[in-house]
Amino acid sequence: KAGVTQTPRYLIKTRGQQVTLSCSPISGHRSVSWYQQTPGQGLQFLFEYFSETQRNKGNFPGRFSGRQFSNSRSEMNVSTLELGDSALYLCASSSQGATGNEQFFGPGTRLTVL
Amino acid sequence: AQRVTQPEKLLSVFKGAPVELKCNYSYSGSPELFWYVQYSRQRLQLLLRHISRESIKGFTADLNKGETSFHLKKPFAQEEDSAMYYCARRGGSGAGSYQLTFGKGTKLSVIP
Numbered sequence: 680k681a682g683v684t685q686t687p688r689y690l691i692k693t694r695g696q697q698v699t700l701s702c703s704p705i706s707g708h709r710s711v712s713w714y715q716q717t718p719g720q721g722l723q724f725l726f727e728y729f730s731e732t733q734r735n736k737g738n739f740p741g742r743f744s745g746r747q748f749s750n751s752r753s754e755m756n757v758s759t760l761e762l763g764d765s766a767l768y769l770c771a772s773s774s775q776g777a778t779g780n781e782q783f784f785g786p787g788t789r790l791t792v793l
Numbered sequence: 794a795q796r797v798t799q800p801e802k803l804l805s806v807f808k809g810a811p812v813e814l815k816c817n818y819s820y821s822g823s824p825e826l827f828w829y830v831q832y833s834r835q836r837l838q839l840l841l842r843h844i845s846r847e848s849i850k851g852f853t854a855d856l857n858k859g860e861t862s863f864h865l866k867k868p869f870a871q872e873e874d875s876a877m878y879y880c881a882r883r884g885g886s887g888a889g890s891y892q893l894t895f896g897k898g899t900k901l902s903v904i905p
Contacts (some may be wrong), residue, residue: 721897
């Protein structure tokens with residue numbers, strides 16, 4: 680099976696702009712989780728989608744949002760970008776819910792906010 | 794809040810020496826514990842999970858509920874073990890228990 684794919688791999692934006700990141704899970708996986716990785720905070724959970732519904736959400740402001748489509752592909756949107764949003768954004772998919780199943784990670788999207 | 798602590802940011806050992814990467818977690822119920830590894834230029838991947846009680850690439854990890862620890866061990870380090878290692882937890886009780894919570898990682902460097 681093909682692994683988790685994320686597009687784009689690199690992105691440069693300026694403060695105040697918005698950005699949309701995309702994640703295609705492994706075929707058959709219905710759960711997609713998003714994480715933000717920074718040198719200072721490490722890996723932090725953003726949210727999880729399962730069958731087009733957000734099931735779990737981390738402690739991020741409302742500027743961070745997401746959605747999942749019927750084919751399980753997921754998008755993450757960040758509005759009104761701030762310098763501190765510069766990070767590697769990872770998505771992970773699993774076959775069922777977040778509990779009890781291995782999560783497979785994508786390569787990440789490197790977002791730089793200038 | 795769920796917490797995972799990896800006290801060492803960097804650990805350097807010589808090839809053939811034993812390795813122990815430390816991980817402590819906040820107590821709340823009975824969480825699942827994991828070790829993830831990220832080799833250079835590769836994606837994050839699961840190394841092992843405590844419920845499997847298996848050895849992967851010579852690594853083992855024992856869950857110590859009394860000390861709330863899940864240290865990763867290998868008796869003889871190899872150069873190819875050099876990577877970033879993350880301890881993570883999921884489950885238990887309390888807010889945020891449903892999600893994977895990661896430690897900040899330990900960079901293991903095996904010196905030839």
